[in-house]
Amino acid sequence: MKVLVAGGAGFIGSTVVSACLDDGLVPVVLDNLNTGRREFTRDRIFYQGDIADGPLIDRIFAEHPDIDAVVHAAALIVVPESVAQPLRYYRENVAKSVDFLDHLLRNGCQRILFSSSAAIYRPGDDFSVDEDSALEPTSPYGRTKAMLETILADTAAASGLRALSLRYFNPIGADPTMRTGLQLRRPSHALGMMISALESDNEFTVTGVDWPTRDGSGIRDYIHVWDLARAHVQALRRFDDILPVGAARTAEVINLGTGNGTTVKEFVTAFNAVSDRPLRVRETGRRPGDSAGSYTRTGRARQLLDWKPELTLEDGIRHSLQWAARRDDVLDD
Template structure:
């Protein structure tokens, strides 16, 4: 079996590709390398180009008749950037995804796993969400994911394709074998900023301390990227038996971690603690939430396996080797 992975040279997509390889599924990578890395596609079938390029999609399916499904990971993902450039985000994430699915339909593709986001939910009072929680995306990035899901549902209702959306929050860690990891040297998320502060000996800023959480800092669901990758593989394996119940499945740890608690866990792992200071919220940030994943356990036989500390350790290990792996 082969699977086409859009965005397969990015952080999530390349890790999913590694998990597919380990499971005996051949990944075929499609990536325009705007944020992805060519190094992450080495040794794998790779097509450089855009998901909206119909001629390229036709070429891929003509040359790879063994492709049985698609995992759609290609997207821009930085919340503050989406606030600053909503046009670019709607074009890249929504308009091009619509074109992509149209090309897939033309080529007879009947199965797609959409790597979505749990940021589209309205947060409950206890900061938990499940598949039935109301949607209320709070940033242009989150709205692009919600819009894609709505578009895909309309298409799947009348066309010969089934689309499964996997919703998750904050991936951390790296491939435990260090084949791939977060390609950015200066990522904007909290763990990336903690590692930057640790490397440079500067304070870590908690951006926002007036949220209605247990300690005032934002609450997040930090899930190890390898756990996410395993879930995508299980979705492929069980795809045909998931519908109609499993058109949407949440992936999470089942427990939330505040930014302050993340910093405390980080300082338990490293050899010298990082100083923590408080500052104002960033544009587009919200209090946050974490997801209940009972449906994922029941339908996919999946639950998160790595701890927060293990995710931090793998992130640190990748940070040490990243520059030697990326030319």
């Protein structure tokens, strides 16, 4: 099977590409290198360009007519940035994806896996959600993901396309073999900021301690990025079983998480258990676009993908620390 991976030079996309290679799939990487890294494309089939570039998409399919499926992981993902720059996020994540879909349909694409997000949910009273839970994104970033899921479902209903949206919870870690990891030197998510604080001997800031959780800090479902990548391989392998050709159902959604909710304060405790020295911590107010968070119930992923996470929260922290220690040797900044 040959797979076009849009955004395949980014953190998650490059890890998906590695998992595909390890499983015998042939990935074709498309990335504009806005946030992705050329170093993550070495020894891989790579096209540099934008998902909205119709002639480039036509060229890729002309040179690889045996592409069987597309993984769409090309997006901007920083929540506070989306609040400050909503038009940029709607342009990059929605408008360009509409163009991308048009180009894919023109080239006969019938299978697409979309990188969606748990940021679209309204958490239940216990902060757990499943695929049928109410949606209530609290940031422009989250709304772009919800919008594109709707666009995909409508497009699939009107064409030969079949669309599987994988709603990610909170990816952490790195490729366990250290081929790729977070490309940013100063990531904006919780674990990246913990590592940055540790390296610079600064305080880690817990943003928001008045949420209605068990300790007041936000709650998340932290999934190892390698488990996330393995789920993509399973989704590609089982795509036609999940969405058979000719069936009435042409779109499906699956949550990808561990099923365990971890608060930010609990995450700090786990980090300190793995790290060689403890973090210094201070508490402050919420950031724009923040939410209390959620964690997933995992029944649909087990049923449809025959998949479950294998790596722990501590594995994710450990692999992230290992990657941070060698990042500058891999990436040429």
